[in-house]
Amino acid sequence: QVQVVESGGGSVQAGGSLRLSCVASGYTTSTGYCVGWFRQSPGKEREWVAIINNLRGTMYTDSVTGRFTISKDNAKDVWSLQMNSLKPEDTADYYCAARLMPWNCGRDHTFDFWGQGTQVTVSS
Numbered sequence: 001q002v003q004v005v006e007s008g009g010g011s012v013q014a015g016g017s018l019r020l021s022c023v024a025s026g027y028t029t030s031t032g033y034c035v036g037w038f039r040q041s042p043g044k045e046r047e048w049v050a051i052i053n054n055l056r057g058t059m060y061t062d063s064v065t066g067r068f069t070i071s072k073d074n075a076k077d078v079w080s081l082q083m084n085s086l087k088p089e090d091t092a093d094y095y096c097a098a099r100l101m102p103w104n105c106g107r108d109h110t111f112d113f114w115g116q117g118t119q120v121t122v123s124s
Contacts, residue, residue, distance in 0.1 A: 002026040002113040006096045009118030012086055018120060020081040022096030024113065029054075029077055032102030036111060037070060037081045039092035039120075049094070050081060053105035061107075064090075086122045093117040 004027075008020040022035065036051040050070035051059045058070050069082040079096065097111035 002098060004096050004098060004113050004115035006094065006115040006118040009094060009120045011121040011123065014087055014122055014124050016086050016122070017082070017084045018086065020083070020094055020096070020118060020120075022079040022081075022115065024077070024079070024096070024098045027077070027098050027113065033072070034099035034102045034105030034109075034111075035070075035072070035079045036097050036099075036107075038095045038097060038111075039090075040095070040117075041092035044092075046095070048107045051105060051107065052079065054102060056105055059106065083120070086120075088122045088124045091120060091122045093119050 003025045005023050012018055032054045034053045037049040038046050039049050040046040049061055049064055050068055052070045052072055067085045071080050095117045096115045098113045100112040
């Protein structure tokens with residue numbers, strides 16, 4: 001059974017930085033991986049933020065390109081989202097998710113395992 005746990009959320013002023021981490025216990029990466037960060041703010045639908053895949057590399061939604069970086073610690077199978085130059089509109093609950101099948105990895109594909117989320121608040 002795969003268990004996804006996020007950490008690293010918090011409150012920061014606009015222009016600041018936060019680093020989110022994600023551990024997916026039981027997620028086998030020997031044949032590949034597809035992990036993404038998503039976010040949802042009150043009254044809005046959940047949106048994808050960034051995805052990392054052993055085949056396709058990294059993908060970012062337009063609003064975070066150049067500010068956020070998704071990465072994988074190969075030694076520890078920990079996925080991170082480095083968020084710089086944060087804006088108030090980045091305020092949301094951030095979720096890490098993993099896809100069972102590492103191929104066909106992208107925003108339009110199903111992610112099977114989800115964490116409980118971590119809150120990020122950016123004040124102006």
